[in-house]
Amino acid sequence: MLAWPPALSAVAGELGEPGPEPGLPGRPGSGTLPVLPALRELLPRGGLARGSVVSVAEFGLLALALVAGASADGAWCGIAGVPEAGVLAAAGLGLDPERTLLVPDPGEGWPQVVGSLLDGCELVVLRPPAQAPAQVRQRLEATLRRRRGVLLVTGDWPGAQVRLRVITQGWTGLGDGHGRLRACCAEVMADGRGEAALTRTRWLWLPAEDGSIAAADPADVPIADILAPEPGRVLRAVSGG
Amino acid sequence: MNTIQPEAARIMVVCCPQLCGLADTRAGAQMFDQVLAAVTRFCPGVEAVEPGICAFGARGPARYFGGETALARKIIAAVADIGLEPRVGVADGLFAARLAAQGKGQVRVIPPGGSAEFLARHPVSVLAEQDLAGLLNRLGLRTLGDLAALPFGDVAGRFGAAGEAAHRLASGHGFLPLAVRPPAEDLSVIQEFDPPEALAEPVVFAAKALAERMHEGLAARGLSCVRVQVRAVWADGRESRRLWRHDGFLSAAAVADRVRWQLDGAPLAAEDGEPGTGGIAVLRLVPDQVVRATGHQLALWGEAVVSDRVARAAMRVQAMLGHESVLRPVPDGGRNVDEQVTHVPFGEKREPRRAVAQPWPGRIMGAAPGVVYPYGREAEVTDDEGRSVTVTGRCVISGEPAHLVIDGEPMRHVTGWAGPWPLSERWWDPVAARRRARFQLLTVDGRAWLAAVQDGRWLIEAGYW
Numbered sequence: 001m002l003a004w005p006p007a008l009s010a011v012a013g014e015l016g017e018p019g020p021e022p023g024l025p026g027r028p029g030s031g032t033l034p035v036l037p038a039l040r041e042l043l044p045r046g047g048l049a050r051g052s053v054v055s056v057a058e059f060g061l062l063a064l065a066l067v068a069g070a071s072a073d074g075a076w077c078g079i080a081g082v083p084e085a086g087v088l089a090a091a092g093l094g095l096d097p098e099r100t101l102l103v104p105d106p107g108e109g110w111p112q113v114v115g116s117l118l119d120g121c122e123l124v125v126l127r128p129p130a131q132a133p134a135q136v137r138q139r140l141e142a143t144l145r146r147r148r149g150v151l152l153v154t155g156d157w158p159g160a161q162v163r164l165r166v167i168t169q170g171w172t173g174l175g176d177g178h179g180r181l182r183a184c185c186a187e188v189m190a191d192g193r194g195e196a197a198l199t200r201t202r203w204l205w206l207p208a209e210d211g212s213i214a215a216a217d218p219a220d221v222p223i224a225d226i227l228a229p230e231p232g233r234v235l236r237a238v239s240g241g
Numbered sequence: 242m243n244t245i246q247p248e249a250a251r252i253m254v255v256c257c258p259q260l261c262g263l264a265d266t267r268a269g270a271q272m273f274d275q276v277l278a279a280v281t282r283f284c285p286g287v288e289a290v291e292p293g294i295c296a297f298g299a300r301g302p303a304r305y306f307g308g309e310t311a312l313a314r315k316i317i318a319a320v321a322d323i324g325l326e327p328r329v330g331v332a333d334g335l336f337a338a339r340l341a342a343q344g345k346g347q348v349r350v351i352p353p354g355g356s357a358e359f360l361a362r363h364p365v366s367v368l369a370e371q372d373l374a375g376l377l378n379r380l381g382l383r384t385l386g387d388l389a390a391l392p393f394g395d396v397a398g399r400f401g402a403a404g405e406a407a408h409r410l411a412s413g414h415g416f417l418p419l420a421v422r423p424p425a426e427d428l429s430v431i432q433e434f435d436p437p438e439a440l441a442e443p444v445v446f447a448a449k450a451l452a453e454r455m456h457e458g459l460a461a462r463g464l465s466c467v468r469v470q471v472r473a474v475w476a477d478g479r480e481s482r483r484l485w486r487h488d489g490f491l492s493a494a495a496v497a498d499r500v501r502w503q504l505d506g507a508p509l510a511a512e513d514g515e516p517g518t519g520g521i522a523v524l525r526l527v528p529d530q531v532v533r534a535t536g537h538q539l540a541l542w543g544e545a546v547v548s549d550r551v552a553r554a555a556m557r558v559q560a561m562l563g564h565e566s567v568l569r570p571v572p573d574g575g576r577n578v579d580e581q582v583t584h585v586p587f588g589e590k591r592e593p594r595r596a597v598a599q600p601w602p603g604r605i606m607g608a609a610p611g612v613v614y615p616y617g618r619e620a621e622v623t624d625d626e627g628r629s630v631t632v633t634g635r636c637v638i639s640g641e642p643a644h645l646v647i648d649g650e651p652m653r654h655v656t657g658w659a660g661p662w663p664l665s666e667r668w669w670d671p672v673a674a675r676r677r678a679r680f681q682l683l684t685v686d687g688r689a690w691l692a693a694v695q696d697g698r699w700l701i702e703a704g705y706w
Binding site: 060061064076084086087089091092097100101102103105106107109112113117118119120168169170171174178180181182184207209211 | 550551552553554555557558561562566567568569570571572578581582584587605606607608609610611612613614615641657658659660681683687688689703704705706
């Protein structure tokens with residue numbers, strides 16, 4: 001790389017430190033980004049609070065579902081560090097691929113990458129490639145508050161306002177050598193800090209047979225179906241979750 | 242990951258230095274017409290670039306005539322018969338090929354992939370945009386190599402569409418990513434002359450207005466044109482058709498110039514014929530290849546409007562990590578989960594490569610997996626007795642899957658499974674052909690997996706959670 005001529009360094013400086021952005025898109029004054037109806041009850045304000053970090057224990061449909069509602073509502077969404085994001089499944093839930101930016105490998109400079117993405121996207125999904133030092137986390141959280149965006153971290157993030165995890169899940173439709181996956185019933189737990197401190201758990205179809213996300217009535221949960229063909233087995237906690 | 246790579250098209254440029262000076266004269270234009278006719282004998286798809294210079298895709302003809310150098314020699318011999326001394330350049334992309342043809346030596350072949358290195362030594366003044374070249378020079382960027390070494394995003398951010406184009410040219414990527422395509426609808430414009438116009442100047446004048454009309458039609462659809470076909474029909478039925486290509490957008494004035502060059506080169510109107518039959522009756526401009534007009538504003542993206550805010554953010558990340566680090570997903574057709582989304586670098590045209598609406602028999606129906614591995618993860622699937630589960634050519638399995646070990650992770654018990662669903666793809670192409678048997682597996686931890694057996698190996702392609 002050649003040394004930057006002075007005139008361009010000035011340009012680069014401009015690019016690197018954008019000033020405060022007036023007039024973010026979206027409904028002014030609204031403090032949350034919308035989520036799919038089935039997920040509202042899990043979140044203290046019925047949506048993703050702007051300027052906050054939400055963590056999901058592991059990347060998967062739950063993380064994609066949390067993003068889909070805001071994306072369908074017009075928000076730009078960045079996904080960093082998750083090369084295996086199932087965009088098709090997310091699109092089925094409402095994510096608009098046209099308003100999605102993927103950065104599969106943000107590399108060592110991932111905090112800067114996420115900072116840049118937060119300048120353009122209201123919602124950024126991040127799986128940090130490495131454990132983030134407290135200083136890095138605080139800097140990102142400051143950017144987040146300034147930009148009024150939402151950072152959805154998959155994995156552990158000590159400062160997260162809301163933490164979600166799938167504690168149990170079971171698929172229906174698959175037998176021994178026959179059938180195909182139809183629907184998945186999952187128990188999702190949410191807790192966190194402050195107003196989210198109260199632990200909430202909900203049963204969800206994640207996804208239902210039509211591909212959507214819907215609340216599942218515990219009475220309707222087809223335990224027998226999920227448990228087949230081993231009648232004695234109970235639903236197990238998801239490892240690593 | 243299905244990242245679309247811009248195809249490195251091999252372009253051969255034939256340059257007749259003697260004609261470049263006098264092409265605006267009738268004699269020069271007619272000679273150039275003979276050159277085009279001579280080159281067309283080797284390759285039908287010859288495109289005129291400007292007087293004295295024509296180009297064509299070299300891959301097919303070179304294969305037929307025994308290599309690029311051999312083809313170049315044959316063309317030089319054929320053009321020499323007209324009494325000219327052409328120079329030939331071959332490289333990836335028109336820009337590099339043209340510089341190669343204008344350099345020293347009769348034939349200059351820049352090997353595939355070598356265009357960037359070849360271009361790096363040239364001064365920025367070879368860029369068509371002289372204003373930009375002057376500015377770059379003042380900033381201390383003297384060669385194309387200097388320009389190419391700067392991060393794409395920064396150049397695009399500072400110098401806009403012109404800088405973006407210059408950076409692409411300097412890096413040997415060609416002027417446009419890969420968005421060039423024939424237009425989906427007829428966007429051509431026609432001007433009829435009644436009575437037929439015998440003089441060239443009024444036709445050229447009309448051509449400029451016509452070109453402006455064509456541009457308006459394209460702009461209304463968010464398109465720009467990089468190759469235009471000019472068709473002129475004389476009252477006596479003679480017709481002249483020629484493709485004009487430009488490394489950049491063809492402005493109305495540029496189109497009018499090309500009409501003039503083409504008419505100058507056409508055989509003389511039948512001066513000895515009946516009065517009124519010699520003039521031009523119809524002039525038609527056909528935008529033959531169009532691209533999304535990115536215009537001056539990044540916000541004008543065509544599909545979803547990319548606001549400046551998003552574009553700046555994405556380009557800043559591209560500046561840090563490279564052009565292909567920021568991708569936009571495009572739902573695509575295909576039978577395999579990893580094909581059903583194509584990733585297009587930010588700033589290039591989002592376009593599915595396969596038909597999405599087609600039924601794609603053999604694709605797994607039902608819920609889409611939330612986790613799709615870009616590359617299948619190595620796995621072992623064994624039956625109750627610990628023997629590896631195999632699938633025969635007739636899709637008979639050796640035993641029921643009972644255990645799953647992925648990539649060295651702890652063993653999982655399989656509690657349900659379905660398959661094998663065979664898939665034989667592209668059997669007509671020995672390189673792309675693959676035969677796989679796919680399974681859905683359910684493991685004791687409540688997870689479900691999409692697995693495939695290919696050449697006796699198990700791969701986990703996706704996870705349903």
